[in-house]
Amino acid sequence: MPGMNTLLKKTENAFASKVWFEDSKLYVRLTDGRExxxxxxxxxRLRDASEQARNNWRFxxxxxxxxxxxxxxxxxxxxxxxx
Numbered sequence: 001m002p003g004m005n006t007l008l009k010k011t012e013n014a015f016a017s018k019v020w021f022e023d024s025k026l027y028v029r030l031t032d033g034r035e036x037x038x039x040x041x042x043x044x045r046l047r048d049a050s051e052q053a054r055n056n057w058r059f060x061x062x063x064x065x066x067x068x069x070x071x072x073x074x075x076x077x078x079x080x081x082x083x
């Protein structure tokens with residue numbers, strides 16, 4: 001499938017540049033300008049966390065993922081794009 005190779009390239013080379021929470025959603029802006037918005041209900045650790053713990057994140061893998069130390073939670077940008 002030619003389209004599948006394109007999709008894989010778009011997910012494998014995707015890097016986050018910004019993360020924020022708004023209206024019970026997690027938003028991630030990618031370096032190529034795309035934005036992902038997903039309900040935090042999909043991620044119980046984020047849903048149940050305090051605002052302070054939610055906002056205590058850092059990029060891992062140069063933006064290939066997001067890590068929340070306080071919550072022991074990691075999300076990959078490629079995984080978010082596949083949702």
